[in-house]
Amino acid sequence: MPARLEIDLDRLRANLATVRRTVAPADTLFVVKNNAYGHGLEVVAETAAAAGLTWFGSFDIDSGIRVRRAVGPQGRVFAWTTALDDESVVRAADADLDLGVGDRQYLERVIGVDRALRVHLKVDTGLRRNGVRPEHWRAFVERAAQAEASGHIRVVGLWTHIAETSDADDDDARALFVAAVETARAAGLAPRVRHLAASAAAFARPEFRDDLVRVGAFAYGIRSTGGPDLPGIGPVATLTAQVVDVTGGRATVDVGSLDGLPSALGGRVVVGTDAGPRKLVSVGVATSLIATYPDARVGDRVRVFGPGTHGEHSATTLAETIDTVGEELLVRLRPGLPRIYRGPVTPR
Known part of the structure; x- marks a missing residue:
């Protein structure tokens, strides 16, 4: 997916x-x-x-x-x-x-x-x-x-x-x-x-x-910029991307600035992979480049931001590196990006 x-x-x-x-x-x-x-x-x-x-x-x-x-x-x-x-x-x-x-x-x-x-x-x-x-x-x-x-x-x-x-x-x-x-x-x-x-x-x-x-x-688990993590509060959303190419020990994933990911993040942050945190080298229009990921395979998932289970930063931490706030990263994601809900959707 x-x-x-x-x-x-x-x-x-x-x-x-x-x-x-x-x-x-x-x-x-x-x-x-x-x-x-x-x-x-x-x-x-x-x-x-x-x-x-x-x-x-x-x-x-x-x-x-x-x-x-x-x-x-x-x-x-x-x-x-x-x-x-x-x-x-x-x-x-x-x-x-x-x-x-x-x-x-x-x-x-x-x-x-x-x-x-x-x-x-x-x-x-x-x-x-x-x-x-x-x-x-x-x-x-x-x-x-x-x-x-x-x-x-x-x-x-x-x-x-x-x-x-x-x-x-x-x-x-x-x-x-x-x-x-x-x-x-x-x-x-x-x-x-x-x-x-x-x-x-x-x-x-x-x-x-x-x-x-x-x-x-x-x-939503978005902490205040510069503020501490709060007990009992965690990120609700994880932005994940799929590996679409592996060349020269680097992986290309299918998310970019057209999806709302700020290009300014390139070279400044890490993302989460099955092998742990890896540097986000650059953010292109439709794809992004992940460094030092030689074991990646096409179809693997990369966590761009989320709760940190694979070494990724939270949305707020990413936002702090480019002098904005955590909710900015979430609200700028393109509306057509699929939202996948985990856990029961309880009807009223």
Whole structure:
């Protein structure tokens, strides 16, 4: 079989169990954006729902609708990118999505469709990734409270993004968030969930967990760049390629830049083989060259990244060598690359 992404669903279930134990009593919002970080949205969402997760983060409305179809009517699906038209908001209402709302214009659009959508209001605490500026927050939540009182929306959450670059910056962001929550309550809102922490802060800073934590990369076994491996968390995906030629003690495998493998990795990393780690000499358009592999045979498998069982690095370690992040390697893989699922695919 040619190059493929092998996805260990048992490892995914184990990771999710570790995440949930770690952040409890806060609920876990499992992020499945970017086609579940390249792992395949439907199978991943179904597996997580069968494992007991009830909150999902989809990023946009279109993928949120896909999540809703995968997990059924019981799950909560949070879509936080701003919809650009009323039709999208109506589709979100039809799919029973929760919407993240981080600017006044979008709030008015959601109010205008008059479908009593569930909304999570977002304050900007310094990251500048959408969100209402603190100086405009009071007027924003007062308008939301007015719309809720008239039955046009239901404000169920307050949230923000934090940078997770330093404890000091994150502490400042959290202080702004706490103040924003108090302002919203003073305006008459009583949201059930507050959420500001993503994967790294959720694990490292218990005081940041509040009612709900958004966990994406960690659940797939993608650690933070420069951060330690986490007990109970391991890579879910292994990118494997097939040896198609052996010449001069070197093996050629059938994966290259057209498949999404960065050419900059050539000469910088090792891959895993049945004989142990071997240097990745170069990444071409459709094939790559592996060094010092004289015992290779056509048809053998090479692990480009994965859990390390054959000497390969994780996706994060590969990414660090070219100054990017682990999820970048996964989400850039071409959509048509076969995804092979290991372990039972449990229907909801």
